[in-house]
Amino acid sequence: MTYFDNGATTFYKPPEVIGAVTTALTRLSANAGRAGHALSMRCGTLVVRARERAAEFFGCPNPDRVVFCYNCTDALNIAIQGYLTNKGGHIVTTALEHNSVLRPLHELERRRIISLTVLQPDHTGRITATAVASALKATTTLVAVTHISNVTGAINPVSQIGEVTSRYNIPLLVDAAQSAGYIPIDMRENNIDFLAIAPHKGVHAPQGVGVLLIGNRHNITATRYGGTGSSSRSLYQPADYPESLESGTLPLPAVAGFLAGLNYTAKHQASHSAHLANLGHRLDNHLSQLKNIIRYNPPNSLGSIFTLNIGNYYSGEVSDILSEQYNICVRGGLHCAPLAHTYLGTLERGAVRISLGVDNTADDVDYLANALKEISG
Amino acid sequence: MTYFDNGATTFYKPPEVIGAVTTALTRLSANAGRAGHALSMRCGTLVVRARERAAEFFGCPNPDRVVFCYNCTDALNIAIQGYLTNKGGHIVTTALEHNSVLRPLHELERRRIISLTVLQPDHTGRITATAVASALKATTTLVAVTHISNVTGAINPVSQIGEVTSRYNIPLLVDAAQSAGYIPIDMRENNIDFLAIAPHKGVHAPQGVGVLLIGNRHNITATRYGGTGSSSRSLYQPADYPESLESGTLPLPAVAGFLAGLNYTAKHQASHSAHLANLGHRLDNHLSQLKNIIRYNPPNSLGSIFTLNIGNYYSGEVSDILSEQYNICVRGGLHCAPLAHTYLGTLERGAVRISLGVDNTADDVDYLANALKEISG
Numbered sequence: 072m073t074y075f076d077n078g079a080t081t082f083y084k085p086p087e088v089i090g091a092v093t094t095a096l097t098r099l100s101a102n103a104g105r106a107g108h109a110l111s112m113r114c115g116t117l118v119v120r121a122r123e124r125a126a127e128f129f130g131c132p133n134p135d136r137v138v139f140c141y142n143c144t145d146a147l148n149i150a151i152q153g154y155l156t157n158k159g160g161h162i163v164t165t166a167l168e169h170n171s172v173l174r175p176l177h178e179l180e181r182r183r184i185i186s187l188t189v190l191q192p193d194h195t196g197r198i199t200a201t202a203v204a205s206a207l208k209a210t211t212t213l214v215a216v217t218h219i220s221n222v223t224g225a226i227n228p229v230s231q232i233g234e235v236t237s238r239y240n241i242p243l244l245v246d247a248a249q250s251a252g253y254i255p256i257d258m259r260e261n262n263i264d265f266l267a268i269a270p271h272k273g274v275h276a277p278q279g280v281g282v283l284l285i286g287n288r289h290n291i292t293a294t295r296y297g298g299t300g301s302s303s304r305s306l307y308q309p310a311d312y313p314e315s316l317e318s319g320t321l322p323l324p325a326v327a328g329f330l331a332g333l334n335y336t337a338k339h340q341a342s343h344s345a346h347l348a349n350l351g352h353r354l355d356n357h358l359s360q361l362k363n364i365i366r367y368n369p370p371n372s373l374g375s376i377f378t379l380n381i382g383n384y385y386s387g388e389v390s391d392i393l394s395e396q397y398n399i400c401v402r403g404g405l406h407c408a409p410l411a412h413t414y415l416g417t418l419e420r421g422a423v424r425i426s427l428g429v430d431n432t433a434d435d436v437d438y439l440a441n442a443l444k445e446i447s448g
Numbered sequence: 449m450t451y452f453d454n455g456a457t458t459f460y461k462p463p464e465v466i467g468a469v470t471t472a473l474t475r476l477s478a479n480a481g482r483a484g485h486a487l488s489m490r491c492g493t494l495v496v497r498a499r500e501r502a503a504e505f506f507g508c509p510n511p512d513r514v515v516f517c518y519n520c521t522d523a524l525n526i527a528i529q530g531y532l533t534n535k536g537g538h539i540v541t542t543a544l545e546h547n548s549v550l551r552p553l554h555e556l557e558r559r560r561i562i563s564l565t566v567l568q569p570d571h572t573g574r575i576t577a578t579a580v581a582s583a584l585k586a587t588t589t590l591v592a593v594t595h596i597s598n599v600t601g602a603i604n605p606v607s608q609i610g611e612v613t614s615r616y617n618i619p620l621l622v623d624a625a626q627s628a629g630y631i632p633i634d635m636r637e638n639n640i641d642f643l644a645i646a647p648h649k650g651v652h653a654p655q656g657v658g659v660l661l662i663g664n665r666h667n668i669t670a671t672r673y674g675g676t677g678s679s680s681r682s683l684y685q686p687a688d689y690p691e692s693l694e695s696g697t698l699p700l701p702a703v704a705g706f707l708a709g710l711n712y713t714a715k716h717q718a719s720h721s722a723h724l725a726n727l728g729h730r731l732d733n734h735l736s737q738l739k740n741i742i743r744y745n746p747p748n749s750l751g752s753i754f755t756l757n758i759g760n761y762y763s764g765e766v767s768d769i770l771s772e773q774y775n776i777c778v779r780g781g782l783h784c785a786p787l788a789h790t791y792l793g794t795l796e797r798g799a800v801r802i803s804l805g806v807d808n809t810a811d812d813v814d815y816l817a818n819a820l821k822e823i824s825g
Contacts, residue, residue, distance in 0.1 A: 076487075080479050097466065148695075171673075281696075295552075298548055306550050321655065400488070
């Protein structure tokens with residue numbers, strides 16, 4: 072099998088990650104920070120180390136504001152619903168967002184809690200800081216922008232956007248699902264207030280944990296209520312971080328895998344970047360020689376996400392042929408990002424997304440290119 | 449280390465569970481049901497098998513209504529908030545509930561969305577069906593009852609309560625965090641409409657997945673919005689189960705572990721029950737010979753949860769001594785169940801909870817009893 076759906080989940084999980092998960096399962100099956108006994112404390116220490124490492128890696132000013140949750144969608148919901156439900160206001164977002172941002176925002180709009188402006192990409196496929204600045208109103212309470220489009224790989228200038236939002240003291244939420252682990256992110260330097268991470272992608276962690284990192288300037292109110300191991304007498308959710316946003320038993324094996332994945336990713340970031348760039352150039356060269364191919368990646372995109380269609384095929388037909396005849400995994404359809412496909416003009420047929428991973432080889436790329444050549448005639 | 453905090457998380461994870469998690473990490477790192485390629489389909493098949501096995505194990509009428517989520521607290525929040533936020537009404541619950549039920553209900557009460565009746569246990573420490581029947585009003589929209597108290601081990605008569613609630617067509621939510629895997633539960637037979645499970649306890653699954661099972665009579669509206677791999681064009685959450693309630697990437701390793709844990713638990717349920725009963729009797733005999741011990745378990749309780757205090761010690765002092773001097777893990781404090789401790793008169797000092805696990809031995813129990821004897825003088 073040749074796997075090119077790393078934009079959904081990276082197939083490769085390094086031995087360090089698998090080892091950390093196995094150790095957690097065999098030696099650390101207790102509740103972190105819920106009891107005073109030695110094993111609970113050892114679990115608690117591991118979770119604190121993971122918070123500290125994540126804060127360091129992503130430039131979050133306070134490890135207590137690194138919140139573990141279900142997945143990146145959960146992180147985005149906690150940020151969007153937790154920040155906006157009691158506050159309302161006008162929100163600026165973009166057509167490049169995933170449904171994990173679009174759907175919670177549209178739900179709040181439907182309930183008349185917020186009003187919404189959805190920015191379109193410019194001719195380079197990106198959301199500019201100028202466009203964000205122009206969309207701001209006196210009532211704007213949040214700007215929500217994806218760092219990298221999961222459809223086109225376009226990289227939005229979050230640093231420039233952060234300069235605009237911080238000037239007006241409007242919190243900036245960045246969906247880093249596609250960027251974390253691949254390109255540097257620093258919440259402090261880039262004026263990011265809420266950062267949502269999908270560790271099972273670029274950090275090579277297991278599925279089963281999301282992370283929301285919260286800056287010091289804005290607070291988020293809990294939307295999930297339950298046991299926090301703190302203020303247990305109270306029938307109401309406490310306000311302290313991280314407990315307020317972390318009800319119930321933490322996914323310790325996945326958190327342990329996340330910590331191992333962060334260390335692995337930090338250690339190999341330069342070589343991974345070079346490897347993915349090489350593979351990307353190789354695939355780009357192959358694709359540029361094929362006929363009947365329509366490509367959708369802007370020039371400034373990530374370089375390891377390739378999105379295309381072939382002739383008059385529906386995208387799902389191409390991905391089915393690749394799977395059935397070549398045992399190659401890519402992703403057709405809309406990638407849960409309908410407005411990005413509206414922008415591209417591909418809402419009907421979708422597009423074929425090829426997302427490279429660090430374990431892909433030049434041979435994998437050549438094999439894929441040959442398959443695409445045979446399909447495209 | 450001798451671990452007696454299995455009511456929080458069972459320490460023992462069988463090789464089948466660890467193997468299933470490792471296999472998922474090494475061979476199944478793709479997104480279940482999100483793409484048409486072979487690996488996504490294989491992941492999807494595993495998730496469907498886990499739904500089917502859970503539906504069979506807990507008597508849920510429809511596997512599509514077996515919903516995977518973050519943890520049991522998340523399952524309870526999805527049920528409570530998803531069922532009540534748009535509906536409101538009068539809710540009947542109990543003083544034996546964990547904060548994972550009490551806090552979401554009190555939050556909805558504070559927002560004036562619902563009104564709340566909290567039933568006290570009778571002299572046997574249980575919530576009777578008669579008490580539930582007496583508390584119902586014409587406006588009652590939900591009854592939420594824990595199956596087994598996490599503080600006392602008291603077993604509530606959910607079957608009798610289900611007869612009452614089904615007679616009035618009021619949905620019954622059962623928190624099975626402490627019971628699932630230990631005593632039989634059948635949603636159909638017991639007229640349970642919403643069942644919340646903590647697989648990392650009695651099912652011996654990894655931390656990192658909760659399960660909400662939904663009967664056919666009542667529906668739950670989504671409270672988390674995002675990519676569902678279905679109806680991707682829509683900017684609003686679809687209504688189909690399970691997608692509607694499962695936004696974002698599923699925790700495949702934990703789901704694989706849950707399936708393995710269910711099979712393991714089903715296979716060993718009789719021998720586990722006998723073993724835990726033996727250990728329970730042994731500990732009970734030891735405790736009955738100790739002086740200065742106050743015990744809080746009603747006679748009809750689970751038999752593997754022992755809750756006590758010693759002399760004038762705060763519960764946290766006893767658990768600290770056990771941890772530091774004997775390397776024994778138990779849980780002091782309030783166990784996130786403040787109203788249960790109010791009922792017991794232990795809100796100030798808390799209580800020491802000893803919760804046995806299937807890997808505990810007679811020697812473990814004797815060692816613990818000896819430590820308690822030395823502490824109690």
